[in-house]
Amino acid sequence: MQRKVSAVAAGVGHVVPVSIVAGGGGILIDADGNSLIDLGSGIAVTGIGNSAPAVVEAVTHQVQQFTHACFTVTPYDGYVAVAEKLNSITPGDHEKRTALFNTGSEAVENAIKIARSFTGKHAVVVFDHAFHGRTNLTMSMTAKSMPYKDGFGPFAPDIYRVPTSYPFRDGLTGEEAARYSLLQIDKQVGASNLAAIVIEPIQGEGGFIEPAPGFLPALQDWATANGVVFILDEVQTGFSRTGDLFASNHETLVPDIITTGKGIAGGLPLAAVTGRAEIMDSPQPGGLGGTYAGNPIACAAALATIETYEKHNLAVRARQIGAVIDEVFFELANSDDRIGDVRGRGAMKAVEVVLPGSGDPDPSLTASVARFAADHGVVVLTCGTYGSVIRFLPPLTISDELLRDGLRVVVDGFRAHAPTTHVKENRP
Structure with a gap:
């Protein structure tokens, strides 16, 4: 990262401060040997994985x-x-x-x-x-x-x-x-x-x-x-x-x-x-x-x-991935009114994060959850005009087990930043 700052134009930013040396199967490996779950696919690029045979x-x-x-x-x-x-x-x-x-x-x-x-x-x-x-x-x-x-x-x-x-x-x-x-x-x-x-x-x-x-x-x-x-x-x-x-x-x-x-x-x-x-x-x-x-x-x-x-009929696999993401975040939305909307199709899903009560965008919490995920080995991306959306673009070849592991970390990120006043009773 020191070399990057010295050699690369400042306008070329980055989301996670790591250096990737290998990848495949929904995993990125950095120069320190850490394994990160990839829920971004290089912004929807590596749909079939980043080392497809x-x-x-x-x-x-x-x-x-x-x-x-x-x-x-x-x-x-x-x-x-x-x-x-x-x-x-x-x-x-x-x-x-x-x-x-x-x-x-x-x-x-x-x-x-x-x-x-x-x-x-x-x-x-x-x-x-x-x-x-x-x-x-x-x-x-x-x-x-x-x-x-x-x-x-x-x-x-x-x-x-x-x-x-x-x-x-x-x-x-x-x-x-x-x-x-x-x-x-x-x-x-x-x-x-x-x-x-x-x-x-x-x-x-x-x-x-x-x-x-x-x-x-x-x-x-x-x-x-x-x-x-x-x-x-x-x-x-x-x-x-x-x-x-x-x-x-x-x-x-x-x-x-x-x-x-x-x-x-x-x-x-x-x-x-x-x-x-x-x-x-x-x-x-x-x-x-x-x-x-x-x-x-x-x-x-x-x-x-x-x-x-x-x-490999990956369009069908995308729908299966989307169903898993929906399951996880609709469940979270039932108990956390900072989840304003869960939307998207297939393996292009997003959660819009809002301030409870008003429904106004909450870019601060969005950024905090994304940082938490990165600190715990999961790459997720944010987006949205208001900076209040967490998006999920996993490779279509990711396993359900790995996907659920990554999503669980994102959910933990919400809970780690959850004042008790922001939690509501489960909806029927």
């Missing part, structure tokens, strides 16, 4: 062939095979095209480029609590100021933010929330100026906010009727994380464009934009790409990773 084998084979050949100079099969696979498995049976990139931010930014090229319009609508990345454009699309935007302006123009559906706090049905959002879009932006609507099917950094049923379909219907490209950002929700291969499938959404990343390649940097052929083909040749975009090693890892999700 299929990925190790695929990457080793590819390294022995060649490590890099810029696809926009001399194409290679791995990139094409990943594109074919994504065209096949993403929502909808229409003709699709895919372009590969390195990060989720790049994928979202390029999705906007493509939508603007196709429509000839420039305005983009995003939502309260959104997180789409750290580049200038995606930072402009991201809602939360600190730490993502503070001091980094000016931001990109033609980005408009409207309310989202937040059932725990707004109490609206999906249809009611959608009517309000669409009214804002119509009056403040106008469909004739709007290139794209961009939304996460479950908001990630914003607090694992799952919109009320009907909200997303209403947005899609409006976008389709008004010639607006409907983009679903599935960088965090994709690849079995929510109990289906893509979160879009829970409400049978068929986006015009879907962005993916994180869990796509077993820990190697890769992201993708997949969409309707006529939209994806609109930019001129040379308008999309990047030196490392679709690196052959990452593509080999992606093919092995996607095969693992499918072969």
